[in-house]
Amino acid sequence: MSAAERKLLIVDDEAPARSRLESLVAGLPGWSALGSCASGAEAIARIERERPAVVLLDIRMPAMSGIEVARHLCLLDSPPAVIFTTAYDEYALEAFDSHAVGYLLKPVRRERLESALAHAARLSDALLSELGRSVKGFERRRHLAARVRDELRLIPLGEVRLLKAEQKYVSVFHAGGEDLIEDTLRQLEQEFADLFVRIHRSMLVAIGAIEALEKDAEGGYHARLRGIPDRLPVSRRQVTDLKARLGIKR
């Protein structure tokens, strides 16, 4: 591998699809495949470690879709250029900002791969960061991503118990501890309306994590969550909504 060669990572859950892309890339001068990954989580770990210039990312993968991977990647300081691959254009990919992202339809033609890679190589970091914004809203995430130094920590949504707005960030209290994420509470509330409920101006709680709703002597309500020792205050205006979501009659 010469120093001038650009590194590329292939991500696809299907083995034949990976091996086909590997053999195509092997025939392209100037590019070398770092290898391939079978899942989104594995891909994120390898991208942080090995810093490829380009990722060929399958969209339809189990556990974490390519679109979600791309959204998490844009939190990195210098994200790789992402070229989505998909067998069937069901995602209306043209809707993506065409400056920030390319896509290839499988089976991928060698010439199309070549030109997509050439295009990706010319993109600036600033444009690449745009990617995340253009992908937003396409599909809901199954993980939240926290950036710890320049590494991404993925928190499965099912493990999240409490989202609490701090000064600039949102604190995520989850089964594995506590992390800061860059989303806003309002965005999170909209994206995951069925999983979380607002109990307070600065707090969203996971409906599944609520263990009890208690009324104190003054008539104020408090929520108790699994794995969180403090009782959380429920603001008066949220009580009715919360009860409705929990299926409690007034």
Next chain:
Amino acid sequence: MLPHGATSAIDRDTAPQAPTESADGFFLPNFCDPRMVLAVVLLAELLALTFALVRPAEVGFLNELARLSVLMQWLGLTSSALICLARDSLRRLTTPLVTGAVLAIVLANILVLSVGVVWIGRWRGEGLMLEIFPSALWPFALKNLLIGLIVTALLLRYCFVSHQWRRHVESEARSRIDALQARIRPHFLFNSLNTIASLTRSSPEQAEEAVEDLADLFRVTLSDAGKLLTLKEELELSRIYQRLEMRRLGDRLKVVWDVALLPMRARLPALTIQPLLENAIYHGIEPLESGGTVTISGGADGDEIEISVSNPTVAPTGEASRRGNRIAVLNIRERLGLAFAGRGSLEIEQTDSSYTVRLRFPLQL
């Protein structure tokens, strides 16, 4: 044949049948058919009753009804016989000509009958009750001709409209079946092509088999929508589909077949089980990182066959995918309903960890 229209779609596949009325686009009912003759008798009697009721009371209602019944039945049956005899010639004519010809047959018949009645009255009238025979020919004949013209024209119009309506209903049902034709997901087609492209280099023999499998599958998909297959053929198709998916998904896909007790000669609409397997893989196995097992099991209880396809479920995340699933399942339910005249059913059982589609349909060889 109107009340039997619902079953004709199935009969077509199971037994050869005389061409139905609508098939040749001829709007006149078949007057050679005994059921039609019965209808003519009833209609003639209704008309006789109507005319008898209209007559002034002093004539004697029962006498009048008897007289009119004889005339109407005679007229109805002879006209039916004439139209039946002329059917093959009529069939070659255009709709206005058929209308004219039928009117001519009926009116000529009425004229002959009127003349006959008057003659019989003149010849043997003295011995019978005179008042039932008209004395003057032309007033009697002209009145009858006018009534005959109006009634026959109305009936022809009714036949024409109901024929148009039936054709419309049938073409709608046909296009519904066509629209319901099972379609293989484009997603699957392109993924399979990608797999083949990959295997062409690494394992040409497997690539060859995959192309053969894909060809078999698409041959059925592209064939007639209402086609019936034997259970053996349908299960073979599902196995072909499974082979294609296994080349792509590797160990992630396991399929357990528990179908030894099924009567393999039973017939069912093509692509009934395969799409259920496809759904199970698409919604149940592909979203699982480590894969899972689809179970296809079946048995027969007397004349009823039951087949179920079951897959593990993932935590619900994508609403869109479940909607897609429901459409495919509703499609199969509707095709089963059409093929087995309402005796085919499809049920869904959903638990936290599994999704099962259960088909039930009668044994039909």
